[in-house]
Amino acid sequence: MRSFEELSQLFSQRFTSDHFPATPASLYDPNRTFLQLGGKRIRPVLCLMGHELFDDITEETWQLSMAVELFHNFTLIHDDIMDQAPLRRGLPTVPAQYGVNTAILAGDVMLIKSYEYLNRIGLGHLPAILHLFNQTAREVCEGQQLDMDFETMEQVSLDQYLRMIELKTSVLLAASLQMGALLGGATQRNQERMYEFGRKLGLAFQVQDDYLDAFGDPTKFGKQVGGDILANKKTFLLIHALETANSAQASRLNQLLKNQPEDKVEQVLGLYRETGVDAWALELKQRFLNESMHALEDIAVLSARKKPLIELAQYLIQREL
């Protein structure tokens, strides 16, 4: 079992090949430029690690990992349209640079290209991989739609939010691991454990992301701290605060949601501390991380082989906290 860093480097070397035809350049250059922005390549490496937990990585898992990374980039391009995002990794997004129409088509061909890579998987595994890939792809779209729906909903329950995060973030991590495991010859049960490991890890990651946006160290956290609060974004923290606040606290919080006082971030953070959602979030994160680890422990392979996956989970979850 190689480490995340080692596999990530190997993947990046392969992934630099040109995925698209030269023409029409107006369609394919935006995708080429976008892929050059790089990224942590977490999902394709999860495919590789999912496979390597059970057996030596084969050519078809390399093809799968490229499909998964292209799929992820398709979602980023279309999400940047929907979020009207001007920048990604400090550079203009595809819609900002090339317009919405080209961004729609660039995303579409990115998605189609991912199926071209999937079609290089052998007949013994192709239908099962396609099945899981298709289902996951649709779920990721469902998650994005729910996320947009929540923006205009008065109330979102914790269960609804969890389900949205699961769809938008977790299922692709989970399916990447499972598809890799499937190609590595894992039993159905072990595949399901891998899926569960990824699903819970994704939830833990999102709790952490919401927490850091409010309580993170601005010098370490990649984005503006308090951004979610200023945007009234429904997060684990806000949803749980609204669900557990006493009536005085709830009325103060609702007032703050309707207004933008200069010290809004500080006031909301004060309420989060009063209602104890900061500690609750850290506990919730730990609970998801524990459940994730239990799923991994439950897989019947030598513990030593699991080390890189455990290290990856720790890296994803504990950085910058």
Added chain:
Amino acid sequence: MRSFEELSQLFSQRFTSDHFPATPASLYDPNRTFLQLGGKRIRPVLCLMGHELFDDITEETWQLSMAVELFHNFTLIHDDIMDQAPLRRGLPTVPAQYGVNTAILAGDVMLIKSYEYLNRIGLGHLPAILHLFNQTAREVCEGQQLDMDFETMEQVSLDQYLRMIELKTSVLLAASLQMGALLGGATQRNQERMYEFGRKLGLAFQVQDDYLDAFGDPTKFGKQVGGDILANKKTFLLIHALETANSAQASRLNQLLKNQPEDKVEQVLGLYRETGVDAWALELKQRFLNESMHALEDIAVLSARKKPLIELAQYLIQREL
């Protein structure tokens, strides 16, 4: 061999089944509503006819035909965003009714769903079908991008326009026929002839469409006659007129492109007649139709079996002329 009408009816009966989960309704209801608008279902029926030319239709061709129709509807939904189209078949388009963001996602899941139907094709044919489907899907996106590019280009050559039409319109008709033929056990050579039949038929259809927009009978043609002229749309007629006009005619035509005089349509039509592009377009259409028919004749099955395909071509090409 059954007729287009008969197969179209059978397809429509199957296609009315619900293709999407109940929730999130905010994502799937737009697609459900859109599919209920109906349509001629030409592409899926071409799959069925392509198969039936060689053998009795099997279950996997029904699945393929649903995939193809869903793919076509995906392109319509995303095209309606790019064209900012308010109406389709007299009803609000998906972006007009539900917003651009939902329309992007609705199209995305429509495309993904088409791959779910493809995954019901047996292993003996799945890779070959996926290969042709993926390539065609990307080409359709390329055609749409070229069409958008042409709007802002000073000059578009006839060859460039032909290639755009081929990608945007022809390849899906051609691939539908070929994929059906493939599932029907046709030889590689016969499959290629089917593709060529569809490709040339698509070109003939587009020449006719451009011709009718200028010279059609407004009481018979579905849309406003002269719309392309008023929008300065680069069509077979305008491109050829600019390529063959003498310098006086070219300067008049270029003046008309820069202005919107009240009698613009009449003046441009006058120039089209002067330069003879009306007769040229009818000849071009006939040439593509002939080439299409030659490809079909070249297929070694009993002539009688080809009758429904010939009737379909005649129906598509000669209506309303």
